[in-house]
Amino acid sequence: MDLSNMSSADLRNLQEQVKRELKQRESQDLAKAREQILAIAQSVGVPLKELVGSGSGGTRAKTGSVAPRYRNPADPSQLWTGRGRQPKWVKEWVDAGKDIAGLKV
Numbered sequence: 001m002d003l004s005n006m007s008s009a010d011l012r013n014l015q016e017q018v019k020r021e022l023k024q025r026e027s028q029d030l031a032k033a034r035e036q037i038l039a040i041a042q043s044v045g046v047p048l049k050e051l052v053g054s055g056s057g058g059t060r061a062k063t064g065s066v067a068p069r070y071r072n073p074a075d076p077s078q079l080w081t082g083r084g085r086q087p088k089w090v091k092e093w094v095d096a097g098k099d100i101a102g103l104k105v
Helices: 008-044 048-053 088-095
Strands: none
Touching: 008 048
């Protein structure tokens, strides 16, 4: 196929056709892979949930909120879980030479 002789409209149309075809093929490939995985799991007698749930593949199984571990004594509404960047009030507390354990909830 010689693309250099096609008009811009024809090229855009072709691009859309290619996008649709790629989506369809990816969907078919995914369905086929699922069928193969299920067949393998059934052939060895392993429940599919056990395969999927044994997640050492680096994906997070559960994301939820973490209970706060630190509270600002000057403003009890300010809490920090101990994860991520320290809030300004925690940094000021530590910079003042105080132990962070004094902020524990």
